[in-house]
Structure formats: C-alpha cells, structure tokens
Amino acid sequence: MKLKFDELPLMKKGKLISKLSKIAREVEKGDMPTKKFIKEFPDKVPTDEEKKVLIEWARNASKDLAGEEN
Numbered sequence: 488m489k490l491k492f493d494e495l496p497l498m499k500k501g502k503l504i505s506k507l508s509k510i511a512r513e514v515e516k517g518d519m520p521t522k523k524f525i526k527e528f529p530d531k532v533p534t535d536e537e538k539k540v541l542i543e544w545a546r547n548a549s550k551d552l553a554g555e556e557n
Contacts (some may be wrong), residue, residue: 490519500552507549511542 490510495503513519515538525532533541550556 505554507545507552509534511545512548514538514542514545 488507495506498506510519520532
C-alpha cells in the first residue's frame with residue numbers, strides 16, 4: 488500500500504475513512520512498513536510504541552470521521 492500522508496486531507500470523507508482503517512490493519516498485521524522500505528531505510532522503521540500510536544491514531548480518526556464514539 489502506497490501512502491502519502493500529505494494527500495490524506497485531500498481525500499473525500501469515505502475514501503479517507505477506508506484508508507485510515509486500512510492503515511491500522513496493515514500496521515497491526517506487520518505488513519506496513521513494507522519489507523522493501525525496511526531494507527532501504529532500516530533507521531526509519533517505527534518502534535513498536537510508534538506503531539501502536541499510529542494504529543490508535545488511524546482508528547480514532549476513522550471513527551471520528553464516521554461519527555462513531557471512540
């Protein structure tokens with residue numbers, strides 16, 4: 488999954504909700520960051536704590552946009 492955080496604000500609400508949910512799933516499964524990214528930029532690989540923060544942010548932002556309570 489290719490992701491450019493600077494493009495998130497430009498997405499329509501439905502697509503953004505879907506993208507945020509997918510981000511959370513991919514990071515949680517360990518599919519993000521990709522193996523290619525890890526190989527190219529080993530010093531930029533997020534820590535487990537950083538991954539946890541990213542997952543929580545993506546899920547909460549998705550729920551907020553959908554009008555759900557966190």
